[in-house]
Amino acid sequence: MKESILALALLSAVAVAEPSLIPLPKEMAAGGGEFAFSGGTGIRFDKDVAKEAELFAVALESLTGSTPKIVREELRILLPSEIRLDLDDSLPLKEGGYMLEAGPKGVKVTGKDAAGVWYGTRSLLQLLPPPGAGVWKDSKEAGIPALTITDEPRFGWRGMHLDVGRHFFSADEIKGFIDWLAFHKFNVFHWHLTEDQGWRIEIKKYPKLTEVGAFRDSTPPYGNRNSDDGKRYGGFYTQDQIKEIVAYAAERHVTIVPEIDMPGHMAAAIAAYPQFGNSDIPGYAPKVMTRWGVHPYTLAPTEETFAFVDDVLTELCALFPSTYIHIGGDEAPKDQWEKSPRVKALMEKEGLKNGHDVQSYFIKRVEKMLDAKGRKLVGWDEIREGGLAPSATVMCWQGDAVHSAVASAKEGHDVIMAPNQRLYFDHYQHPEKDELAKGLEFETIGGFRPIDNVYAYEPVPQGLSPEEAKHVIGVQAQLWTEYMHDWKKVEYMAFPRLAAVAEIAWTPADRKNYDSFRSRLDGILKFYDAAGVNRAELPAAK
Numbered sequence: 177m178k179e180s181i182l183a184l185a186l187l188s189a190v191a192v193a194e195p196s197l198i199p200l201p202k203e204m205a206a207g208g209g210e211f212a213f214s215g216g217t218g219i220r221f222d223k224d225v226a227k228e229a230e231l232f233a234v235a236l237e238s239l240t241g242s243t244p245k246i247v248r249e250e251l252r253i254l255l256p257s258e259i260r261l262d263l264d265d266s267l268p269l270k271e272g273g274y275m276l277e278a279g280p281k282g283v284k285v286t287g288k289d290a291a292g293v294w295y296g297t298r299s300l301l302q303l304l305p306p307p308g309a310g311v312w313k314d315s316k317e318a319g320i321p322a323l324t325i326t327d328e329p330r331f332g333w334r335g336m337h338l339d340v341g342r343h344f345f346s347a348d349e350i351k352g353f354i355d356w357l358a359f360h361k362f363n364v365f366h367w368h369l370t371e372d373q374g375w376r377i378e379i380k381k382y383p384k385l386t387e388v389g390a391f392r393d394s395t396p397p398y399g400n401r402n403s404d405d406g407k408r409y410g411g412f413y414t415q416d417q418i419k420e421i422v423a424y425a426a427e428r429h430v431t432i433v434p435e436i437d438m439p440g441h442m443a444a445a446i447a448a449y450p451q452f453g454n455s456d457i458p459g460y461a462p463k464v465m466t467r468w469g470v471h472p473y474t475l476a477p478t479e480e481t482f483a484f485v486d487d488v489l490t491e492l493c494a495l496f497p498s499t500y501i502h503i504g505g506d507e508a509p510k511d512q513w514e515k516s517p518r519v520k521a522l523m524e525k526e527g528l529k530n531g532h533d534v535q536s537y538f539i540k541r542v543e544k545m546l547d548a549k550g551r552k553l554v555g556w557d558e559i560r561e562g563g564l565a566p567s568a569t570v571m572c573w574q575g576d577a578v579h580s581a582v583a584s585a586k587e588g589h590d591v592i593m594a595p596n597q598r599l600y601f602d603h604y605q606h607p608e609k610d611e612l613a614k615g616l617e618f619e620t621i622g623g624f625r626p627i628d629n630v631y632a633y634e635p636v637p638q639g640l641s642p643e644e645a646k647h648v649i650g651v652q653a654q655l656w657t658e659y660m661h662d663w664k665k666v667e668y669m670a671f672p673r674l675a676a677v678a679e680i681a682w683t684p685a686d687r688k689n690y691d692s693f694r695s696r697l698d699g700i701l702k703f704y705d706a707a708g709v710n711r712a713e714l715p716a717a718k
């Protein structure tokens with residue numbers, strides 16, 4: 177008897193302690209009673225978080241179906257019950273930290289900064305009954321359990337990447353995705369804007385980048401990666417669209433880190449402006465690529481090309497306020513450089529021994545350009561080739577990413593963990609044969625990465641001292657889209673695995689527990705499902 181009472185007490189403690197919040201907060205303590213949320217509940221806000229209050233009201237409206245009143249703190253307007261949004265920069269929390277106190281008399285979210293208020297309101301949304309719950313159709317009254325949350329992010333870079341080069345997605349699809357990132361407290365959207373198969377950003381000084389580079393003649397169809405569908409394909413974002421998306425993300429506390437991938441993965445740009453490639457080699461005939469994989473076309477390390485790169489970065493920096501600018505650097509074959517008389521002359525002049533030295537020379541030149549614009553360079557592992565540029569941040573992706581991360585951190589460079597073996601969402605989440613049995617459009621690049629394996633990932637590699645480990649500034653999942661021909665497929669590959677990454681990036685490592693995550697995920701799935709997200713199926717929670 178005693179035992180069953182104890183078991184019951186434990187059960188209810190768990191139920192109170194673990195509402196369906198993803199990512200799980202750092203600390204949560206249950207209080208007594210509950211807050212009665214109703215159609216009359218309004219929002220009272222500090223004037224410095226007016227935008228956060230407005231967007232919270234919009235989110236509440238889309239959840240509950242009724243529009244809450246919002247009033248500025250200093251106005252003496254009485255509300256029947258209220259959620260208060262405040263700022264307190266003396267809170268002993270990291271940037272983005274907040275406290276959420278819910279009790280019978282009201283709910284208060286206090287942010288260390290505006291981001292903290294934003295995250296607090298995201299938690300609050302997840303504490304309410306999910307969309308589709310009966311209460312929102314009937315009484316519009318719901319109880320929020322009394323509790324106190326004290327929360328802050330584990331990592332400063334909580335990223336999600338999306339390749340729009342292989343396939344192009346509309347501005348509205350991008351905005352919708354940013355909403356989901358914000359819902360899970362991600363703060364970086366890494367927008368991979370250029371590829372061999374398509375250049376997707378309007379650059380005013382070089383109109384052919386999009387006139388020519390944004391379109392290809394064919395795409396490999398699902399089911400046969402070595403063939404061609406023969407259909408012209410393409411698209412790009414205008415600078416006006418980009419400005420709008422950047423502002424949309426900023427209001428949701430998401431920074432967009434743009435990537436212009438160079439010196440490799442540049443075939444589309446080189447097709448548009450052949451003079452910036454290695455035009456002095458035999459058989460030179462650049463075109464926008466129609467097959468996946470690694471292609472030989474690289475930028476030439478000439479002054480003319482560096483001026484082009486500088487111009488592109490100037491326009492890019494005017495559009496994207498992000499401190500970090502991603503310059504790619506991955507998979508740049510050295511074949512063309514080895515054949516180019518111009519590159520040979522440069523190597524002699526600069527004392528460069530091999531292709532890796534040329535790559536390092538290239539990246540260091542680009543770093544200086546970004547430096548002059550007050551920005552920081554981030555690039556994939558291969559920017560290590562021939563020696564890292566002095567202030568570069570490395571996005572570690574090869575294999576488990578440990579080798580590059582440990583070496584870079586020990587050299588004093590910041591790193592972001594984005595391992596191919598753990599966080600590549602272009603890999604299958606169910607066994608390949610089960611997926612392909614559903615149809616060719618379920619094809620992926622390969623690999624197997626179920627959500628529990630994603631969840632188990634620990635970003636800080638072993639072999640770093642506590643001081644060195646501080647260089648691990650964050651973690652990121654990647655969506656490479658060779659095998660994602662439309663937005664439905666992107667959603668299928670991203671959801672619900674991105675929820676696991678949100679928790680890896682935010683929640684203290686010692687609070688992580690897969691069974692708890694899986695049961696909380698059931699509540700979150702209701703949000704996805706209500707919005708019609710084409711998520712993957714999951715095994716039932718235990």
Ligand code: TNX
Pocket residue numbers: 506507556573600602621656657658
């Ligand atoms: C490697 S990761 C690439 C991408 C591909 C991806 C496919 C990286 C920096 N480069 O170009 O799309 O593999 O998984």
